[in-house]
Amino acid sequence: MLARRLYRCSEDVKVTLFKAYCQNMYSGNLWTSYTKKSLDTLRVQYNNVFRMLLGLPRFCSASAMFAEYQVDGFAAIIRKKTTSLIFRARGSPNSILQTLADRIILLLLNSNC
Structure with missing residues (x-):
């Protein structure tokens, strides 16, 4: 239509x-x-x-x-949203969020090796 x-x-x-x-995929990073x-x-x-x-x-x-x-294709949108979430958590003043974001980054780096 x-x-x-x-x-x-x-x-x-x-x-x-x-x-x-169509690119506004609410909470797509989760x-x-x-x-x-x-x-x-x-x-x-x-x-x-x-x-x-x-x-x-x-x-x-x-x-x-x-x-x-x-x-952007579908995969690029999800990738950008996830990266944005991780870096926002890493830049947060909350130390728990920073630690979680750092561990997620380490997991991602180790899984790509």
Whole structure:
């Protein structure tokens, strides 16, 4: 319905509306208890909404599509939100939050080795 209503809008307007309404994943940095399957389903829907809004073919490459329009993909949004949460906790005056954030960073660094 939205794609039909916004049909006459420019691509810039559509991208701006997508960023405003679809990239604001409230508390996305805390989505740790969800299964990979449920996050993959959400990622696919995120990609499909962008395709439909811009009238792109169903099977076009998601990474190329987001790169062309300079929009963050689903994984980038979650990664940025998580990083932001960790660094805000690390910069907090609360020593417990600082310690937890430091331990999380150490866990992440050790898991990537």
